[in-house]
Amino acid sequence: MEIHIVNNYQELSKKAANIVAEEIDQKSRVVLGLATGSTPEGMYAQLVKRYRDNKLDFDQVVTFNLDEYAGLSPDHPQSYYYYMRCNLFDHVNIKPDNIFVPSCFNNKDAGVVCGEYDRKIDQSGGIDLQVLGIGVNGHIGFNEPGQHLQTQTHLVDLVEETIEANSRFFDSIDQVPRQAVTMGVGSIMHSEKIMLMANGKNKARAIQESFGGLVSTRVPASLLQLHRNFILLIDKEAASLF
């Protein structure tokens, strides 16, 4: 595990963008696993800036998003697809055919959506760099703490803590979807390289529980300790209990 502790959110965003940009620069075609949430917003802004400054080219970039709320169409303002368009896709030269998000809406069969998603990841040759945030309860993607964790892309019931944490993006908590489609921990762990980002005091406990002790399915992010090419990128506040 490679650990970087930076001073603040701006440094975190720049460092994360450096790691992503290096990956894009090094490979003729790169497959990125992408995360949503407030944590990576600054990183996406940095990547857009570098594209505008002609320092980064997304022409040969393929992306797979980690997760998506079940029942929200890609044009729903709270969907993760919409978030990705606003924060990255609409501002760079990525090809629409190279964008994948596990959207499941209009009564699509979740089993079919999940199976197809895993096949597409395989067909693309697997993920080169997976970017992750972390939930306050230690979840990654939407893999919630539990006795068992699923390996592949699947439909998940969100726990109350996550619904509450994510309600800040919705008008009211009742509007937060109760289910989501998420890559499984196996799909995440199969990535060539993984970078988890976290900032702020409210993530300190999750960081301590995930990386300061034992590996447990009760803290899904702790499994990342087993990955051979894992980068933990956190600011001082998130590192304060570590």
Ligand code: GLP
């Ligand atoms: C959601 C997402 C996760 C994300 C987490 C933290 O639950 N499914 O992928 O890491 O929120 O989000 P934030 O960065 O807003 O704290």
